[in-house]
Amino acid sequence: MRSSPERSLAAYTAPLAAVLAVALTLLLPDNARLWDALNRAMPGPPDPRVVVVGIDAASLRDYGRIGAWPRDLYAQALSTLNEAGVSAIGVNVLLSDPAVGDTRLQQTFSQPNVVLATAPDEPPGATPPGWTSPTGVSALNIGADGVVRAFQTAYARADDPAALTPSFARQVAVAAGRSVPLDVTPRILRYRQPDPERLPVLSFRDVVNGNVRYGDLQGRVVILGLTADGMGGPVVRDTTGQVVSPVQLQARAVSSLLDVPFTRLPWGVLAALGALAAVAAVLARGLWGFGLATLMLALAAPLWLQNVLLPGVTLSLCAIVGTVMVMLERAWNLRHLTTRDPLTGFGNRVAFTRAVEQRWQSRAERPLGLVLVDLSGFRKVNDAYGHAAGDDLLRDLSERIGQYRRRGDLLFRWGPDEFAVLLDNAGPQELAGITQRIQESLDTLTFRDVPLRASVGAARTGPEIRSPTELVEAASRSRYRVKYQRLQRT
Missing domain, CATH: 3.30.70.270 (Reverse transcriptase/Diguanylate cyclase domain)
Structure with missing residues (x-):
């Protein structure tokens, strides 16, 4: 039986919509703004496993400029932390420049559970002679708007792009017992709700003096770094728009690695979903395509809670492509209706x-x-x-x-x-x-x-x-x- 001319074009518009949808999934595999919104709307719970020890204004008043104080202070702080039974320590302070007394700190900075930060332009292992603790690049993926949305577990070396240098957060997670592969693919930095029952940052001065409760540190992963304002570093924000210290963002990166990682859909699966959404919109006809587009967008929220990254905007656009095909088909039918x-x-x-x-x-x-x-x-x-x-x-x-x-x-x-x-x-x-x-x-x-x-x-x-x-x-x-x-x- 011959179908009506209004329906007959679906044999052409449906495959065309599928092809356009597959191309769209290839061009827009990520939905950064959608995932930003989900990160703000559905943050992760507070992570008690990671503790930040901040070099705050009070510590600077007591010890002076950070580059001038004796490095024995770090040894005292790390001694307190190890006595408290921490599982791993990440020192997010650049200590590559040689200083007096570095040889005395060989034992402190040669422990496997201590990770030292290096600058992105420094070669691997750029630490004073004799220090054998693992090192990682202290880098943040800062967007053009100053917002840090992602991080990496490795970065390509400037002198050898084929070689990879581990990131600081990855090395800390490995020191804490997590197996993390080296990968330059950006990972979403999960925003977390602050814990109202805990101080967001422990003062470095208090840790040096031993004025901390060991129960707050036992079994924890500690990230030590600068939190004082106005120190000349880059001003960075998280997805909520709040100014956050780099060490706190590194702590969130470590928390993200300790959690179940986000799963990205393979391109083949994403292309199939996009084509299915487009064809379904063509076959459903009418305004059902917009309903399907809304459904694709809404599915991103529950899947986010399951650590699955669904590019709902892309799939929604695929459904709209199918709806546009229906509109063009009807326009063609109206044009030829009189003949x-x-x-x-x-x-x-x-x-x-x-x-x-x-x-x-x-x-x-x-x-x-x-x-x-x-x-x-x-x-x-x-x-x-x-x-x-x-x-x-x-x-x-x-x-x-x-x-x-x-x-x-x-x-x-x-x-x-x-x-x-x-x-x-x-x-x-x-x-x-x-x-x-x-x-x-x-x-x-x-x-x-x-x-x-x-x-x-x-x-x-x-x-x-x-x-x-x-x-x-x-x-x-x-x-x-x-x-x-x-x-x-x-």
Whole structure:
């Protein structure tokens, strides 16, 4: 059965929407702004496993400028932390410049649970001689707006891009017992709710003096770094827009590595979901595509809670692509509604008139042929079984006629039970052959107990045909002769 012309284009728009959706998933695999919003709206719970020891304003007042105080203070702080039973310590302070007394600190900074920070432009292991603690690059993925949304477990070396240098957060997580692969792919930095029952940062001065509760530190991962304001470092913000010290962001990076990592959907799965959303929008039609787009966007929230990164904006756009295809399809249908028969998809009399006028001037080089088909008994089918049955009969008839259409030929519904075929460049024998085949095909047309009879006539342009009207009249006379002869034989 031939579908209505409004539906027929879905065979073309659905694959096109799928292709566009796959391309869209390739161009927009990430939705940074969506994940920013989810990070703010659904932060992770407070992480008691990670503790920040901050070099705050009080510590600087007591010990002076950070680059000038004796490094034995770090040894005292690390001694307190180890006595408290911490599992790992990350020192997010650059200690690569040699200083007096570094040799005395070899034992302190050669422990496997102590991680030292290095600058991004420093070679691996850029620490004073004799210090063997693991090192990591203290870097943050700062956006153009000053917001840190992601971090990496490794960075490419400037002197050898093929070689990778571990990040500071990764090394601390490894020291805490977590297996973390080296990867330059940015990972989302999970925002966490502050714990109202705990101080957000322990003072470095208090740790040096031993004025801390060991119970707050036992089994914890400690990140030590500068938290005092106005020290000339870069001003960075988290996803909430708040100014946060780099050491606190490093602590969040460590927490993210200690948690179950976010899972990114493979591109093949993402492409399949995008194509499915686009095709579903095409098949659903109407405003259902916008509902599907909303659903794709809404699914990102529950999956975020399951640590799955769903690019809901991209998938939503895929569904909208399908909806746009439906809108374009309907615009095309509306444009051609005045020249198309909605039941069969054939052109109507207006379309026939335009087609003949366009081709008439070239009839000498490309003769036109016209086949007219008349069906007797159609009204009896409508009267006996209803218009739905009559529609089924006309669709069957139109499919039979369409089987003999050549390239360049045009089909028209001439009247309620009449059809026309306008043949392009039709020779006499070819016209007679097509007419005979159509007649033989329609001779087998039946509908239940209603007798049906089809009459097929044809005409061709020539010297005696001087206008389109004369061509129609000649084909009509041929059809009436056939009809009369068939009546005489019954």
